[in-house]
Amino acid sequence: MADEVQASDADGEESSRRDFLYLATLAAGAGLGGAFVWPLIDSMNPAADVLALSSIEVDIGSIVAGQGITVKWRGKPVFIRHRTAGEIQQARADDAAELPDRQADADRVERPEWLILVGVCTHLGCIPLGQKTGDPKGEFGGWFCPCHGSHYDTSGRIRKGPAPENLAVPHYTFLADGIVRIG
Amino acid sequence: MATRTEFKNPLIRWVDDRLPVFTYLDHEYNQFPMPKNLNYWWNFGALASVVLVLMIVTGIVLAMQYTAHVDLAFESVDRIRRDVNYGWLLQYIHMNGASMFFIVVFIHLFRGMYYGSYKAPRELLWMLGVVIVLLMMGTSFMGYVLPWGQMSFWGATVITNLFSAIPWVGDAIVTWLWGGFSVDNPTLNRFFALHYLLPFVLFAVVGLHVVAVHVTGSNNPTGIDVQAPRDTVSFHPYFTAKDSVGLVAFLMFFAAVVFFAPNLFGEPDNYIKANPLQTPAHIVPEWYFLPFYAILRAVPHKLLGVIAMFASIAVLFVLPWLDRSKVRSANYRPIHNGLFWIFLADCLFLGYIGANPAEGWFVWGGRIGTIWYFAHFLVLVPLVSMFERPRPLPASISEPVLKEKR
Ligand code: HEM
Ligand code: FES
Numbered sequence: 001m002a003d004e005v006q007a008s009d010a011d012g013e014e015s016s017r018r019d020f021l022y023l024a025t026l027a028a029g030a031g032l033g034g035a036f037v038w039p040l041i042d043s044m045n046p047a048a049d050v051l052a053l054s055s056i057e058v059d060i061g062s063i064v065a066g067q068g069i070t071v072k073w074r075g076k077p078v079f080i081r082h083r084t085a086g087e088i089q090q091a092r093a094d095d096a097a098e099l100p101d102r103q104a105d106a107d108r109v110e111r112p113e114w115l116i117l118v119g120v121c122t123h124l125g126c127i128p129l130g131q132k133t134g135d136p137k138g139e140f141g142g143w144f145c146p147c148h149g150s151h152y153d154t155s156g157r158i159r160k161g162p163a164p165e166n167l168a169v170p171h172y173t174f175l176a177d178g179i180v181r182i183g
Numbered sequence: 184m185a186t187r188t189e190f191k192n193p194l195i196r197w198v199d200d201r202l203p204v205f206t207y208l209d210h211e212y213n214q215f216p217m218p219k220n221l222n223y224w225w226n227f228g229a230l231a232s233v234v235l236v237l238m239i240v241t242g243i244v245l246a247m248q249y250t251a252h253v254d255l256a257f258e259s260v261d262r263i264r265r266d267v268n269y270g271w272l273l274q275y276i277h278m279n280g281a282s283m284f285f286i287v288v289f290i291h292l293f294r295g296m297y298y299g300s301y302k303a304p305r306e307l308l309w310m311l312g313v314v315i316v317l318l319m320m321g322t323s324f325m326g327y328v329l330p331w332g333q334m335s336f337w338g339a340t341v342i343t344n345l346f347s348a349i350p351w352v353g354d355a356i357v358t359w360l361w362g363g364f365s366v367d368n369p370t371l372n373r374f375f376a377l378h379y380l381l382p383f384v385l386f387a388v389v390g391l392h393v394v395a396v397h398v399t400g401s402n403n404p405t406g407i408d409v410q411a412p413r414d415t416v417s418f419h420p421y422f423t424a425k426d427s428v429g430l431v432a433f434l435m436f437f438a439a440v441v442f443f444a445p446n447l448f449g450e451p452d453n454y455i456k457a458n459p460l461q462t463p464a465h466i467v468p469e470w471y472f473l474p475f476y477a478i479l480r481a482v483p484h485k486l487l488g489v490i491a492m493f494a495s496i497a498v499l500f501v502l503p504w505l506d507r508s509k510v511r512s513a514n515y516r517p518i519h520n521g522l523f524w525i526f527l528a529d530c531l532f533l534g535y536i537g538a539n540p541a542e543g544w545f546v547w548g549g550r551i552g553t554i555w556y557f558a559h560f561l562v563l564v565p566l567v568s569m570f571e572r573p574r575p576l577p578a579s580i581s582e583p584v585l586k587e588k589r
Contacts, residue, residue, distance in 0.1 A: 025427070029427075032434075038269075039268070039269030039272050039273060040240060040241070040244050040269075040273070042268040042269055043244050043247075043248070043267050043268050043269050043270055043273055044244065044247065045268050047248075047262070047266040047267040047268060047270070048265070048266040048267075048268075049262060049265075049266040050266075
């Protein structure tokens with residue numbers, strides 16, 4: 001046994017064969033380890049039942065102009081606002097104002113009277129005020145985030161404060177009259 | 184760790200000068216001298232370590248999805264199997280991993296018995312092993328309760344009720360274990376807390392166990408001490424390679440069970456949600472408890488039955504002193520060798536009895552098996568160790584190897 005080991009050590013051919021086996025074993029081990037670790041990691045991603053909750057249908061027939069409701073979608077608030085003619089006009093006029101995250105009001109709504117937004121401040125995730133009648137609506141008549149003072153306008157666009165982006169518009173479709181599906 | 188290893192890499196050397204972990208690894212897993220005649224039965228300690236790690240890792244991610252509440256636990260486990268990404272895989276690995284753990288550790292334990300590894304100077308190492316078995320039993324028992332199926336519930340009820348056999352304070356202890364007047368939500372919650380804790384205790388005790396084996400060095404199939412460096416080879420690459428071969432074979436077996444027979448070791452009744460008002464017709468513990476369950480039932484007295492069951496494990500603690508023979512390996516002890524195999528058969532037989540209802544011949548079969556179990560340790564092993572004439576031992580570990588070659 002001892003002589004064999006010495007003989008193969010002296011022989012370059014043999015030791016490169018051993019290096020190959022060594023590397024191949026390590027690679028197989030790494031592959032196996034990875035194949036085991038991935039299920040562990042992926043199990044922490046949203047499960048099938050969580051994904052199944054990813055769209056909701058909302059009856060908006062009873063919301064009169066000037067009113068808004070908040071619904072929960074994927075654990076987050078979604079603002080659905082029935083805008084007044086004045087608000088729509090203001091939002092369109094502001095297309096020309098100074099916008100940190102420039103976007104036209106027409107690109108943010110499917111029907112001008114319905115503004116649908118993810119109600120999560122794009123700064124650090126608080127929920128802006130402005131949904132209830134007594135709430136402060138900020139300097140631009142939309143929403144005001146109390147956490148660090150971000151002001152959003154009547155199109156949900158960021159106008160002032162630390163938030164970098166406009167309030168996000170979720171994917172939605174109007175089904176029959178008065179029903180909207182979010183997600 | 185008298186001499187330090189000189190490392191070339193300056194960063195490794197910097198760390199090693201301050202905290203000699205690399206020296207430790209190099210000594211214990213690279214240069215460490217192993218008897219050169221170890222067979223594959225010496226793989227099972229390493230396999231058990233791997234299973235322990237697998238159990239802890241899968242357990243942690245399962246705990247992220249599990250709900251410890253009587254109204255939700257059963258459904259949350261169902262959700263893991265159906266909805267969570269790879270949840271079926273992780274749950275089956277964890278569930279069957281417990282059985283694999285016991286298979287591996289039982290083989291490891293019988294290996295120690297056969298080759299006399301419990302004898303001086305390895306008594307503490309052996310006793311730590313027995314502590315490990317006890318911890319494993321506690322952990323797996325409480326883990327089995329968590330899915331809150333019928334077997335979970337009734338297993339928990341029966342096992343906790345064992346303590347009611349204790350005179351005077353028994354009932355108070357059982358109420359305390361339950362946190363109520365039956366196995367219920369408080370019980371489930373504390374079992375979950377403990378089931379999360381115990382594997383880490385187990386990990387620590389395994390750590391001590393491995394430190395201990397590195398103090399004495401491994402025993403070997405001849406049972407005689409290492410005398411010279413020519414009796415040993417270094418841990419790396421010889422045993423890293425040999426352990427890897429065994430590991431691959433074992434993982435193939437493990438994977439085959441997980442993928443093709445995931446319910447092989449399970450009880451179908453545990454897929455029925457726990458019902459505190461109805462006991463399943465035939466209730467049996469998990470297979471690895473069956474021999475002990477048979478011993479419990481063999482004694483026709485509540486308290487004595489419980490004592491016998493615990494004694495059947497406790498007796499392992501004193502095995503190093505019951506066996507007086509200086510010769511370790513059963514290869515050189517003809518009578519002890521025979522006893523060993525009869526004892527192994529007796530354990531399997533008791534397992535078979537434990538799986539069957541306590542009626543007809545199973546009753547006295549269980550009694551005979553139980554009597555043999557204790558007689559083995561308390562009478563036969565001590566007597567044989569005093570009077571048996573061992574076969575001549577080889578002069579050194581190398582001698583038989585060299586002879587074979589000639
Ligand atoms: C979690 C379970 C366990 C783990 C992870 C474990 C780990 C190990 C390892 C890595 C070794 C060295 C390699 C080997 O000889 O196989 C070892 C040796 C040993 N173990 Fe365990 N062990 C466990 C349970 C037990 C149990 C239950 C017993 C007996 C009651 C036991 C008794 C021994 C003895 C006596 C040795 C030295 C064997 C020899 O050198 O011949 N172990 N263990
Ligand atoms: S989170 Fe809204 S302003 Fe900071």
